[in-house]
Amino acid sequence: MPAIAPAPQHISQSQRPLLLGTMRTESAFDEIPVIDLHGAAAADAGARRELADQIRDACVNVGFFYVTNHGIPEPVTLHALDAAKQFFSLPDDAKTELDIHKSTNFKGYTALLGENSNPENRGDLHEGFDLGWEQFEDGASRSAADDGPMAGANVWPDEAAVPGFRAAALAYYHAAVRLGQFLFPLFALALDLPEDFFSDKITKPAAIMRLLYYPPQDGAVDDRTIGIGAHTDYECFTILWQQSGIEALQVLNTTGKWIDAVPIPGSLVVNIGDQFARWTNDVFKSTVHRAVNRTGAERYSIPLFFGTDYNVKLEALPSCVSEDMPAKYEVVTAGDYVKSRLEETYAHSK
Numbered sequence: 001m002p003a004i005a006p007a008p009q010h011i012s013q014s015q016r017p018l019l020l021g022t023m024r025t026e027s028a029f030d031e032i033p034v035i036d037l038h039g040a041a042a043a044d045a046g047a048r049r050e051l052a053d054q055i056r057d058a059c060v061n062v063g064f065f066y067v068t069n070h071g072i073p074e075p076v077t078l079h080a081l082d083a084a085k086q087f088f089s090l091p092d093d094a095k096t097e098l099d100i101h102k103s104t105n106f107k108g109y110t111a112l113l114g115e116n117s118n119p120e121n122r123g124d125l126h127e128g129f130d131l132g133w134e135q136f137e138d139g140a141s142r143s144a145a146d147d148g149p150m151a152g153a154n155v156w157p158d159e160a161a162v163p164g165f166r167a168a169a170l171a172y173y174h175a176a177v178r179l180g181q182f183l184f185p186l187f188a189l190a191l192d193l194p195e196d197f198f199s200d201k202i203t204k205p206a207a208i209m210r211l212l213y214y215p216p217q218d219g220a221v222d223d224r225t226i227g228i229g230a231h232t233d234y235e236c237f238t239i240l241w242q243q244s245g246i247e248a249l250q251v252l253n254t255t256g257k258w259i260d261a262v263p264i265p266g267s268l269v270v271n272i273g274d275q276f277a278r279w280t281n282d283v284f285k286s287t288v289h290r291a292v293n294r295t296g297a298e299r300y301s302i303p304l305f306f307g308t309d310y311n312v313k314l315e316a317l318p319s320c321v322s323e324d325m326p327a328k329y330e331v332v333t334a335g336d337y338v339k340s341r342l343e344e345t346y347a348h349s350k
């Protein structure tokens with residue numbers, strides 16, 4: 001991602017008098033916008049404002065957008081993909097040793113049908129491996145207490161069984177977190193907040209990464225058993241890498257139509273999650289999506305869910321609340337919120 005940190009900008013309400021709450025819309029969309037991050041690091045206020053406006057449009061109307069020129073080097077992604085392929089091809093008992101149910105903080109392996117993203121379904125037809133924050137390259141560390149209800153270490157397969165797995169997964173994790181840290185100020189700008197609004201709320205990235213493997217689903221397909229059932233994500237936003245040439249991800253528009261999020265080579269998908277919906281009182285859309293792999297080929301994807309620090313309260317921004325649009329959600333901390341959502345998702349395989 002672009003390396004130069006932008007200077008914080010404050011766009012005052014007098015310059016942009018619109019009350020954000022009035023932007024809440026039910027407009028239907030037919031396609032997912034593509035936003036080019038090339039040059040986004042330049043400290044040119046006008047260019048950043050333009051980019052933030054594109055992001056705002058996408059968040060208000062769709063809840064999804066692609067980013068190009070995002071700065072995550074291709075080899076980093078390909079190594080993570082390779083690591084995922086090696087991990088998921090291990091014998092079942094090596095994987096279930098790391099079963100996510102054994103961890104107190106939702107880290108490790110999810111077996112096929114182990115998760116159920118849509119309560120009306122019968123389990124998701126994917127395998128997964130979840131990891132979270134670990135030592136950063138700059139040596140920054142955090143105490144377990146910082147993570148509140150999500151505190152706990154990552155789990156890893158034996159290095160001998162999957163050589164290089166941990167290093168490859170963490171390299172992608174760190175790159176995606178850096179991209180997320182780069183995007184947060186742009187989201188703030190999109191909300192007419194000072195660009196550094198989230199800086200003190202993302203000091204120890206509460207970012208969960210997943211390696212996902214979707215076997216091909218052929219023959220008669222039961223609609224209640226698909227790759228990942230219809231759901232919204234829990235954090236502020238998700239950065240999703242999906243495999244080129246394999247169409248599976250679909251996004252629900254307000255008329256109930258599934259719009260294909262066709263993979264664009266070199267791009268990433270960014271989508272708003274429920275934490276941002278809560279911050280913005282639903283001005284930013286946390287849009288329902290699902291994945292169904294009917295391509296006949298194996299599919300891999302790598303989402304990174306980026307939320308605020310777990311002790312931060314999710315409270316609607318004043319600009320998104322009015323007499324006509326009272327706050328829709330009770331105030332909770334990010335940690336309690338994410339943990340309760342994960343508990344629901346995994347309850348069916350306990």
Ligand SMILES: O=C(O)CCC(=O)C(=O)O
Nearest residue numbers: 212233242249291301303
């Ligand atoms: O694999 C995908 O394309 C989507 C994954 C997803 O929606 C999720 O993990 O929340």
Ligand SMILES: [Fe+2]
Nearest residue numbers: 231232233289
């Ligand atoms: Fe999702």
